[in-house]
Amino acid sequence: MKSHTPGPITEINMTPFVDIVLVILIIFLISATVMLPRMFAIALPKAVQADKLENTPIIISIDREGAVAINGVKLAQDADFDRLFQEQRQNPEAQAVIAADREVRHGRLIEIIDRLRTMKVQRIGIEVEQQ
Numbered sequence: 492m493k494s495h496t497p498g499p500i501t502e503i504n505m506t507p508f509v510d511i512v513l514v515i516l517i518i519f520l521i522s523a524t525v526m527l528p529r530m531f532a533i534a535l536p537k538a539v540q541a542d543k544l545e546n547t548p549i550i551i552s553i554d555r556e557g558a559v560a561i562n563g564v565k566l567a568q569d570a571d572f573d574r575l576f577q578e579q580r581q582n583p584e585a586q587a588v589i590a591a592d593r594e595v596r597h598g599r600l601i602e603i604i605d606r607l608r609t610m611k612v613q614r615i616g617i618e619v620e621q622q
Contacts, residue, residue, distance in 0.1 A: 549588070551589045551590065551603060553592060553599060553600065553603065554595075557596065559572065559603065564579075576607075577610070583611075585612065586612075586615075587614070587615050588618050589618065590617075
């Protein structure tokens, strides 16, 4: 039987450290799934009627100058749109959501929708800020 004599502590108790790390990991995973990737600060238009999405879509962000990002990756030029979108697309029936600033030209939005239609994307949504 081991005798219990007071003396210096020679072992480090790792249990509290592991608990804290696991809690931080869980918080990070939950917050990462809630946040959708965006490259720009976008002032979304407001709408009273807005539907929630069931699956995680591919987010196409357009800032007020017309610059485009796909899932947080900014395009260097418009010619890269098709290639980058196909890289992000894992499902042939993937949904695309356009998050455009309210100051974006109407023609720029139509250009993006037209490109998505050319790539046979059937489900296209426009992100709005719900009132």
